[in-house]
Structure formats: structure tokens, C-alpha cells
Amino acid sequence: MASMVLKRSSYSGMRSMVGALSTGLRSYASLSVGTDIVSAAPDVSLQKARSWDEGVSTKFSTTPLKDIFKDKKVVIFGLPGAYTGVCSQQHVPSYKNNIDKFKAKGIDSVICVAVNDPFALNGWAEKLEAKDIEFYGDFDGKFHKALELDKDLSVALLGPRSQRWSAYVVDGKIKSLNVEEAPSDFKVSGGDVILGQI
Numbered sequence: 572m573a574s575m576v577l578k579r580s581s582y583s584g585m586r587s588m589v590g591a592l593s594t595g596l597r598s599y600a601s602l603s604v605g606t607d608i609v610s611a612a613p614d615v616s617l618q619k620a621r622s623w624d625e626g627v628s629t630k631f632s633t634t635p636l637k638d639i640f641k642d643k644k645v646v647i648f649g650l651p652g653a654y655t656g657v658c659s660q661q662h663v664p665s666y667k668n669n670i671d672k673f674k675a676k677g678i679d680s681v682i683c684v685a686v687n688d689p690f691a692l693n694g695w696a697e698k699l700e701a702k703d704i705e706f707y708g709d710f711d712g713k714f715h716k717a718l719e720l721d722k723d724l725s726v727a728l729l730g731p732r733s734q735r736w737s738a739y740v741v742d743g744k745i746k747s748l749n750v751e752e753a754p755s756d757f758k759v760s761g762g763d764v765i766l767g768q769i
Contacts, residue, residue: 602718602719602745602748603748604745604746604747604748606744606745607743607744607745608640608718608745609636609640609641610743611717612714612718613717615636615713615714615717616635617633617634617636617639617684617708617709618631618633618688618689618707618708618709618710619689619705619706619707620689620690620692620693620705620708621689621690622690622693623690626689634707636714637743639680639682639707640740640743641742643679643680643741643742644677644678644739644740644741645679645681645740646673646678646680646682646740646762647681647682647684647738647740648682648683648684648737648760648765649683649684649685649715649720649733649734649735649736650754651686651732651734651754652685652732652733653685653687653691653692653694653695654691654695657735657755657757658685658735659699661757662735662757662760662761663699664699665763666681666701666762667701667703667704667762668762669762669763669766670703670704672766673769680705681703681704681705682704682705682706682707683701683705683706684706684707684708684709684733685706685708685732685733686708686709686710686712686715686732686733687708687710688708689707689708692706692708693706712732715734720733720734720736720750721734722734722754732754733754734750734751735753735757735760736748736749736751736760737759737760737761737764737765738765739765739769747765747768747769749764749765749768
């Protein structure tokens with residue numbers, strides 16, 4: 572059953588670091604349940620996580636979105652960045668620990684995407700021992716900008732990054748979408764939540 576939990580941040584103060592991370596009012600017009608994620612981000616490619624040597628040997632190839640989503644059932648989640656607190660301690664583990672449940676529901680791929688280079692993501696994935704999750708870099712942020720899921724996290728010394736979000740996508744069409752109110756939150760974008768939406 573298609574469902575959506577979509578929250579918008581409206582906090583405009585800066586009382587603390589957490590408060591600062593939740594600032595900004597925005598519209599998510601580009602992305603909603605029913606949206607074709609490939610059409611919403613035309614001509615955008617992602618970079619599969621790999622070592623530097625693998626990058627060189629593949630001539631720094633990228634992966635078109637259609638190759639990731641066409642004719643597949645995909646759970647994808649985006650996060651502010653590799654090696655950061657909530658991302659490492661909660662977000663990725665919530666998917667890693669449920670990988671067998673996703674497979675049992677017929678999910679072809681569980682994907683993590685972040686505004687990072689694919690080499691940093693590769694090292695991070697290895698550190699987290701999350702080999703059953705596919706990690707992709709959005710090194711220039713074009714994917715998240717196209718979907719209006721980008722976020723300026725300069726206040727945390729991260730620069731342009733991603734919102735914290737998750738989606739269930741079937742053949743490119745979004746069936747369920749969850750966006751946290753603030754990138755520091757972890758309430759609606761975890762693996763347990765989206766499992767209940769498939």
C-alpha cells in the first residue's frame with residue numbers, strides 16, 4: 572500500500588547545533604508518491620562505491636538512474652554524510668539489521684546514497700560491514716538537488732548535503748517517501764519504518 576510520511580522543517584532560530592541543523596522552510600514539489608524518480612532527475616548518474624584503484628580501472632564510470640531502478644523493487648535511503656553520527660550509529664544499521672526482511676519482501680536492492688565521493692563511501696561501508704547494502708555517491712549533489720532533497724549543512728561544517736530520507740521505489744515510481752524534519756532526526760526514515768510500508 573502506497574503511503575507517505577513527509578515532514579517539513581520550519582524552525583528558523585539557531586539556539587543549538589541541533590536547532591541549526593533543522594532550519595529552513597521548503598517545498599518538496601519535485602518528489603512525492605507516484606513520482607518517477609528517473610524523470611525527476613533526468614540525465615543524473617550516481618557513482619557506485621569503490622576503491623580508488625577500481626575507480627581508475629573503470630575510468631571513473633557512473634551509473635545512470637534507469638540502471639538502478641528500471642524493472643526493480645528498490646529501497647533507497649539518503650543521509651547527510653559518511654562517518655557522521657546518526658548516519659553511522661542508527662541510519663545504516665537500521666537497514667543492515669533488516670536486510671533479510673527486505674529480501675523476504677522481494678526487494679531487489681537496498682541502496683544508501685549520500686553527497687560524498689564513492690571512495691569515502693566505500694571505506695565507510697567497509698567499516699560498517701554493510702556489504703549487503705549498495706552504496707552510491709552523489710558527489711556533486713545533482714541527484715539530491717533535482718529531487719529538492721538537498722540541504723545546506725555549513726553550520727555543521729558539512730557544506731551542501733542531503734536531507735535524511737527514505738523511499739520505496741518500484742520500476743522507478745515512488746510508492747512511499749519519508750523525509751525527516753531535520754537531518755539530525757531519526758524518526759521516519761529508518762529501515763523498520765519503510766519495512767511496514769512495503
